[in-house]
Amino acid sequence: MLSKKIEKALNKQINHEFHTTYNYLAISAWFASRNLPGFAHWMNIQSAEERTHALKFIGFVVDRGGRVELEAVGKPASDFRSAKDAIAAALKLEQATTALINALFALAVEEKDYATQSALKWFVDEQVEEEKSVGEVLGKLEMAGDSKGTLLMLDHQAAKRGKS
Ligand code: MG
Numbered sequence: 001m002l003s004k005k006i007e008k009a010l011n012k013q014i015n016h017e018f019h020t021t022y023n024y025l026a027i028s029a030w031f032a033s034r035n036l037p038g039f040a041h042w043m044n045i046q047s048a049e050e051r052t053h054a055l056k057f058i059g060f061v062v063d064r065g066g067r068v069e070l071e072a073v074g075k076p077a078s079d080f081r082s083a084k085d086a087i088a089a090a091l092k093l094e095q096a097t098t099a100l101i102n103a104l105f106a107l108a109v110e111e112k113d114y115a116t117q118s119a120l121k122w123f124v125d126e127q128v129e130e131e132k133s134v135g136e137v138l139g140k141l142e143m144a145g146d147s148k149g150t151l152l153m154l155d156h157q158a159a160k161r162g163k164s
């Protein structure tokens with residue numbers, strides 16, 4: 001059984017994962033509207049991943065006999081000054097996710113909930129990967145600076161995500 005505290009925190013995490021998938025979808029649409037289909041594709045995959053995270057948490061709550069309570073998802077930002085700013089917003093979200101997962105883990109330790117700690121381990125590792133991959137894209141966009149040619153080259157590269 002899940003303690004009420006853990007159940008509440010897991011539901012909060014589910015909402016955050018949906019908040020993230022929704023934000024990434026908005027970022028993807030922004031890229032598409034700026035004629036950067038590669039980045040749009042990249043962010044669309046990123047958005048889909050967040051949905052699988054939400055579903056993973058939902059499954060875990062159900063498996064543990066808890067109650068899933070979906071909340072309203074906030075309106076995402078839909079306008080950005082540049083490709084770099086759009087990806088910087090994504091990195092900020094990943095960092096927020098990491099902080100939430102860490103807080104959830106700390107709560108599971110406090111509550112002596114070993115099953116939740118075990119399930120969260122996957123997410124702890126996943127966040128290392130997420131921050132690395134988004135950070136890498138941001139780093140490249142920072143290197144590109146104002147070079148439109150480099151931006152188009154990076155867009156072309158981003159289009160290949162999940163295709164090799
Ligand atoms: Mg996630």
